[in-house]
Amino acid sequence: EAQVTQNPRYLITVTGKKLTVTCSQNMNHEYMSWYRQDPGLGLRQIYYSMNVEVTDKGDVPEGYKVSRKEKRNFPLILESPSPNQTSLYFCASSLYSPSTGELFFGEGSRLTVL
C-alpha cells in the first residue's frame, strides 16, 4: 500500500530534550516536506526537499533541522524543543515538485513540549 508513515504519532517531551520525528514514504517520491498545523494558523511549511541531499527552508524553519540521506526518509529533528513547538506535524511527499498538487500526507504526529 502506498503511504507516508510518521513516527511517533504522539509524543510528550520536556523543554530541551532532543527528539526526532521520522518520516518514510514507499512511493519513490523525490519531493518531501514537513508542515506544522496550529489552530487558527492552518498549515505552515517547515522544510522541504526536492531530492536526496537537497533541502530548503519553508516558512517557519526556526528551531528545526532536516536531512535527506535517502530518497524514502526525511526525518524532522528538534535539537532543543521549546513549548512553542507544541503542534501537530505532517510529513508529505509527491513524485516531483508538487506541480500537480498531488501531495500525499502522513497521519500526523502530535507533539507536546512541556
Next chain:
Amino acid sequence: GNSVTQMEGPVTLSEEAFLTINCTYTATGYPSLFWYVQYPGEGLQLLLKATKADDKGSNKGFEATYRKETTSFHLEKGSVQVSDSAVYFCALRGSGAGSYQLTFGKGTKLSVIP
C-alpha cells in the same frame, strides 16, 4: 508573496443543504489551485484541483472553478452528507520559482448534522 484566504469557520449545515466555502488568493503569474480535505484524525487528501483560469475541478460531488478575474476558487456541493464533515483547505501553488511550495489557507471546519 502568495497567500490564500478562506472563509472563517466553523460551518454547520443540515444534511442535503447546499455548501459554499469561499477562497480567494493573491499570487503573481499563473498559479494552480487546490482543495484538500482533512477527515478527523487523518492527514490531508487532495479533493480537487484546477491548473488554469476557467478550469473546473470536481470530485465526490464537490466543484470549484478557477476565476482569475475575481482571484477566487470557491468550493461548492449541492447536497452535503454527514460523511462530508471535515476540515477543508484551499491551497495555491505558485508559478516559476514558487512552484516548489504549496501555500495553504487556514482551513474551514464543516460539520453536517443529520
